[in-house]
Amino acid sequence: MRKIFFPNLLIAVILFAGLHSPLHAQNIIWLDSSFDSPRLVKTGADGAELFSQPLTVGSLPQSIAVNTNDNALFWTSLAFVNADINSITADFSSTSVVLDSQSVLRGIAIDPVNGHIYWTATNLVSGPKIARADLNGENAKILLDFGPGSSTTPRALSLDIGGEKMYWTNFGEGKIQRSDMAEGSSPEDVLTGLSGPAGLAIDTVAKRIFWAEMNRHQIKSADLDGGNDSLLVAGLSYPNYLSIYPAKNRMAWTEMGSGKIKSANLDGSEIFDYGVTAIAPTGVIIEPSPISSVSGNENVQIPQSFSLQQNYPNPFNPVTTIRYELPEKAFVNLSIYDMLGRKIKTLLDGQKSAGTHTVKFAAETLASGMYFYKIETNKGFNAVKKMVLLR
Incomplete structure (x- = not known):
């Protein structure tokens, strides 16, 4: 029997598997x-x-x-x-x-x-x-x-x-x-x-x-x-x-x-x-x-670990902000996916310095529903979160 694969569905399952987010309590x-x-x-x-x-x-x-x-x-x-x-x-x-x-x-x-x-x-x-x-x-x-x-x-x-x-x-x-x-x-x-x-x-x-x-x-x-x-x-x-x-x-x-x-x-x-x-x-x-202290006299707050934050506002219409943190310089890909795991848009694909970064996502042409954003780095950190577009 020939095996049949559903790549889009497989991607969606992988995305859902990465959605669990622990409680991020701080001092x-x-x-x-x-x-x-x-x-x-x-x-x-x-x-x-x-x-x-x-x-x-x-x-x-x-x-x-x-x-x-x-x-x-x-x-x-x-x-x-x-x-x-x-x-x-x-x-x-x-x-x-x-x-x-x-x-x-x-x-x-x-x-x-x-x-x-x-x-x-x-x-x-x-x-x-x-x-x-x-x-x-x-x-x-x-x-x-x-x-x-x-x-x-x-x-x-x-x-x-x-x-x-x-x-x-x-x-x-x-x-x-x-x-x-x-x-x-x-x-x-x-x-x-x-x-x-x-x-x-x-x-x-x-x-x-x-x-x-x-x-x-x-x-x-x-x-x-x-x-x-x-x-x-x-x-x-x-x-x-x-x-x-x-x-x-x-x-x-x-x-x-x-x-x-x-x-x-x-x-x-x-x-x-x-x-x-x-x-x-x-x-x-x-x-x-x-x-x-980095870059000579410039003082910045360097995160202690990699993280992908929940977008805000969420639900959103039509613009939302995504934050992520890098404790060191890294190559970062940040992309948006739909419920079937199809890539909708690549927001970022390049080298980023250590620090806290934000990216705006505008969804003017998309229908209401649940979407996912996924970050991948060359430092072994990958994460996925969901967001809701509500018109």
Whole structure:
């Protein structure tokens, strides 16, 4: 009997066999805002406590951000007297006060390109503000002054550096707003009708906003102009601060109601509970990759292993972004396949340097359905993931 082969079907079976993806939990760094014993804590992906730095009693630490030039951490304090912005080096060896303030400080964001700190503040007498200073705390400048008696309550803050915009959650008025980063301008409403918008983060590559809506117990995302909003995670216990790490396709958040810290993929899948039950967890970030020096004086974050990330957004229409990581220079082929294993398009076929890379895939001419993207390298790393085009 003659054997009959179905090459397309065989390819599809091989593709499906490579779809299993383990949970990609990462180390996190977070703040415990308990009044008597506030701390800066590093927790491993297995829930083990790897580092703990006691902070000033009564300082009520709030939001945390990283300077990607050197991985130094900065955080704000909510203390009603002598609130400040603090920093600690990437190796946790040295802590310093960057800025003293007479305001209640909430959100913080770092502009590593121009060397600036941005923060939100509420002065009980003069009203809420958004301000900026150099990374050493000098040249502080108020960008937006909402004035005494304002119902505006600026909370979390995030930057779209390429678009020269700063975004913040307005907790009191149920909004996400934005303004220009350089000098400040009249706030523009991006999203309204929210209920307790708290944490906020921006994916500058995928051009998406992520936010935690505390009173609706959910995390959502939308385009930078507020369109195409999507529910990612529901049923949470008063989600508070939020951060994302697009290169790892992960986000992390704290929950005020349960005292838990969790993470998930950027599409809301693969939720992971770190097993932490803190008294008052506030700010959290996913630990950044170590910085390695390459090409003379240029500092870049070199991944520790090969990986292919889930595309985002997913489902998509008609454009999505695919990320992959290379710990060393490699020849890379990245191609798209349909359900029958037929190659639809080759997105990349060439040598790529070590680092985190992104590729846009536009599917204007394709029908709705499930597709697959496959990466092959000359270093023995191959992986396949699925994505859904939904028109």
